Amino acid sequence: MAGILDLPLMREAVTSCHYFWEAGWGECHAGNMSYLLSDADIAEVEPFFMAQPVRVPFGYDTAGLVGKSFLITRTGGQFRTIVERAERDMGIIRVNEGSYDILWGYDNGVGRPTSELPAHLLCHASRLGSNPGNRLVxxxxxxxxxxxxxxxxxxxxxxxxxxxxxxxxxxxxxxxxxxxxxxxxxxxxxxxxxxxxxxxxxxxxxxxxxxxxxxxxxxxxxxxxxxxxxxxxxxxxxxxxxxxxxxxxxxxxxxxxxxxxxxxx
Ligand SMILES: [Zn+2]
CATH class of the missing domain: 3.40.225.10 (Class II aldolase/adducin N-terminal domain)
Structure with a gap:
């Protein structure tokens, strides 16, 4: 049976992050990526969500993005090895008021999204205001x-x-x-x-x-x-x-x- 990482979106996300390392721009733990999932994307990835989401308190500005879901790289992840460890170094979260839920990834919810998560969410809100097509940061x-x-x-x-x-x-x-x-x-x-x-x-x-x-x-x-x-x-x-x-x-x-x-x- 095909897994979530066989989906075209997931394959492109993983190879794009790995490209940063290949280009010499993603040394050690450098680099992070977030993608705002569309309703069609969510329909594709939802069958692979964990039975029980992991809820994480989040005290930062959610920038009007409550209810939105993101594919986002992990804190401490490495783009050099992301192809082999995508289920550890990527995850899908849904933003709530005062928290977010990990729906998939980060080693079944053990890890956490990039420490730049607040910056990513605020950047998404800014770009959505300027160009709603800009789903990627x-x-x-x-x-x-x-x-x-x-x-x-x-x-x-x-x-x-x-x-x-x-x-x-x-x-x-x-x-x-x-x-x-x-x-x-x-x-x-x-x-x-x-x-x-x-x-x-x-x-x-x-x-x-x-x-x-x-x-x-x-x-x-x-x-x-x-x-x-x-x-x-x-x-x-x-x-x-x-x-x-x-x-x-x-x-x-x-x-x-x-x-x-x-x-x-
Ligand atoms: Zn940096």
Whole structure:
């Protein structure tokens, strides 16, 4: 009997996440993905739901998404091995008021969705307000984009126009431009709401010295945006040389404090 992972949607989700590792953008635990399931998608996956959902309290803003279901990657998952471990590293949740239910995955509800879940939900709400077809939100660490953020002016108008100027295709692929946040501590906190605010206008949001969020109607669109940005960031880095700015010592100490790390300075 065919399993849930044989469904075309699930196969595409797994191979798309693995592609991030193949591209060099999904090292270690980096990268996460969420997909808002349509009614037709739910009809396909529902036969594979656990008999008893696992209810998890959730104290963050559910962004008007109560009743919606998402396919979303796991916290601590690895895109390198996701093909062999998809039932551990992916799951399906339904959002409630003050909680969510795990319906499938994460090793039968033992694991949990990405720690960026609040950011993902807020980004989905933003994109649904701008383009209801944009069901996908992806985050990863494109190498050349991160290098470009150490050199380029991080003003988003300048950043967008610099990329547009490097290849005739860029303005065709992202005519809506690119949102750029200042560096800030990642994870739960202000970075989620601020990313979602940018996503009201942009399908791409850059986190300097860290990575990118992208959204689209399909895996092809969301990944194509990242590929186009990273390809042209590669060109930019090839002709512009050395870093001019990066994470400073004070910001590193903020990170260590936020995650309770014993890094020696
Ligand atoms: Zn990241």
């Amino acid at each position: 992806m985050h990863t660490h494109p190498t050349y984009l991160n290098a470009m953020t150490t050199i380029a002016d991080l003003d988003e108008k300048s950043f967008t126009e610099t990329l547009w100027s490097l290849n005739s295709e860029c303005i065709l692929v992202f005519p809506d431009g690119i949102g750029v946040l200042p560096w800030m501590v990642c994870g739960e906190g202000e970075i989620g709401p601020l990313t979602a605010k940018k996503m009201e206008r942009y399908r791409i949001v850059v986190w300097p010295y860290h990575g990118i969020f992208s959204s689209g109607d399909s895996f092809d669109e969301a990944i194509g945006l990242i590929e186009t940005v990273d390809k042209n960031a590669h060109v930019y880095v090839a002709v512009n040389g050395k870093p001019k700015h990066c994470i400073n010592e004070g910001q590193l100490k903020d990170l260590a404090a936020h995650f309770g790390l014993s890094a020696a300075f």
